[in-house]
Amino acid sequence: MEIPVDVAEIFGTHFRLPDLGPIGANGLAAPRDFLVPKAWYEDASYPNYTIVQKFGGVLFMAKQDFSPFNVVAWHGNYVPYKYDLSKFCPFNTVLFDHGDPSINTVLTAPTDKPGVALLDFVIFPPRWLVAENTFRPPYYHRNCMTEFMGLIRGVYEAKQDGFLPGGASLHSCMTPHGPDTKTFEATISRNEVNEPFRIEGTLAFMFESSLIPRVCQWALESPGLDKDYYQCWIGLKSHFSHNKETVDENGTKSSDIPQS
Numbered sequence: 068m069e070i071p072v073d074v075a076e077i078f079g080t081h082f083r084l085p086d087l088g089p090i091g092a093n094g095l096a097a098p099r100d101f102l103v104p105k106a107w108y109e110d111a112s113y114p115n116y117t118i119v120q121k122f123g124g125v126l127f128m129a130k131q132d133f134s135p136f137n138v139v140a141w142h143g144n145y146v147p148y149k150y151d152l153s154k155f156c157p158f159n160t161v162l163f164d165h166g167d168p169s170i171n172t173v174l175t176a177p178t179d180k181p182g183v184a185l186l187d188f189v190i191f192p193p194r195w196l197v198a199e200n201t202f203r204p205p206y207y208h209r210n211c212m213t214e215f216m217g218l219i220r221g222v223y224e225a226k227q228d229g230f231l232p233g234g235a236s237l238h239s240c241m242t243p244h245g246p247d248t249k250t251f252e253a254t255i256s257r258n259e260v261n262e263p264f265r266i267e268g269t270l271a272f273m274f275e276s277s278l279i280p281r282v283c284q285w286a287l288e289s290p291g292l293d294k295d296y297y298q299c300w301i302g303l304k305s306h307f308s309h310n311k312e313t314v315d316e317n318g319t320k321s322s323d324i325p326q327s
């Protein structure tokens with residue numbers, strides 16, 4: 068069985084928890100949920116144990132007959148850690164409009180420029196959508212960040228078709244993108260429903276960077292490359308209507324307003 072793995076390697080700064088700003092003391096990823104290894108050792112024979120080491124961007128391999136984890140204790144503060152994404156406490160709109168996805172940043176690797184990340188790790192977990200008079204899926208946009216997205220499970224809220232678990236998409240900076248045609252049509256056919264709606268059984272993530280990653284030859288030649296991705300927006304049509312009935316904040320229908 069092949070298990071897709073998404074890895075982001077950054078150079079320059081390290082990942083850390085984002086500043087919570089007006090969120091205050093609690094929310095998003097909590098420090099207590101990051102787990103680090105306890106001292107532990109493995110004193111056994113492992114014929115042909117392969118050690119892989121990365122140096123200067125190149126992978127080196129060596130074989131040995133024992134586990135490298137034969138260390139009884141260590142100290143220091145540069146350790147691997149793991150975090151269960153289901154522990155994440157998401158924040159969201161509670162009245163109107165669609166927030167910037169950076170509100171769901173799990174970890175950020177900052178640059179010297181405030182607000183401009185080398186890499187933000189953002190997730191789209193199950194949650195309630197409650198916005199009024201708002202197009203709730205991600206807005207159509209182009210921005211200065213590059214967005215690499217992956218789907219871990221379920222269906223992503225902006226792509227009803229073609230974006231499967233294990234798959235990934237890349238929207239380089241200033242490339243316009245947004246929900247596929249099916250998502251757009253399904254959303255507006257619900258006709259401005261304002262009731263809360265729970266996004267269930269899904270988990271997507273985004274690596275968002277102010278740098279432009281280069282796509283390697285291996286990916287470009289991969290049989291998994293979706294050359295027809297752009298087709299997901301084919302068929303988007305205008306729904307402007309000059310005659311459409313509107314209701315203002317006082318509940319007055321446009322058809323009730325006398326036309327001069």
Ligand SMILES: O=C(O)Cc1cc(O)ccc1O
Binds near residue numbers: 166204205206208273
């Ligand atoms: O493009 C995407 O699907 C990611 C994304 C999600 C969202 O809710 C708002 C903006 C955005 O870039």
Ligand SMILES: [Fe+2]
Binds near residue numbers: 208214238244
């Ligand atoms: Fe986006």
